[in-house]
Amino acid sequence: xxxxxxxxxxxxxxxxxxxxxxxxxxxxxxxxxxxxxxxxxxxxxxxxxxxxxxxxxxxxxxxxxxxxxxxxxxxxxxx
Numbered sequence: 543x544x545x546x547x548x549x550x551x552x553x554x555x556x557x558x559x560x561x562x563x564x565x566x567x568x569x570x571x572x573x574x575x576x577x578x579x580x581x582x583x584x585x586x587x588x589x590x591x592x593x594x595x596x597x598x599x600x601x602x603x604x605x606x607x608x609x610x611x612x613x614x615x616x617x618x619x620x621x
Contacts, residue, residue, distance in 0.1 A: 552559045576584075 549559070
């Protein structure tokens with residue numbers, strides 16, 4: 543029964559399962575657009591960029607705290 547349904551599905555799409563399975567296709571390795579070295583290079587670049595972003599985020603947090611403290615300390619003199 544399962545073969546019947548499977549055959550009907552292949553037929554609905556106008557495909558021949560036996561013909562499809564017997565095709566000689568490229569393997570995933572042969573069809574890759576990027577090699578291992580390309581992927582590793584991209585990962586190193588991403589790592590450097592993320593590190594720089596973390597450093598910038600930390601600097602912005604410190605600057606924000608400094609400015610808040612400076613404003614709070616100057617406030618009594620303004621009033």
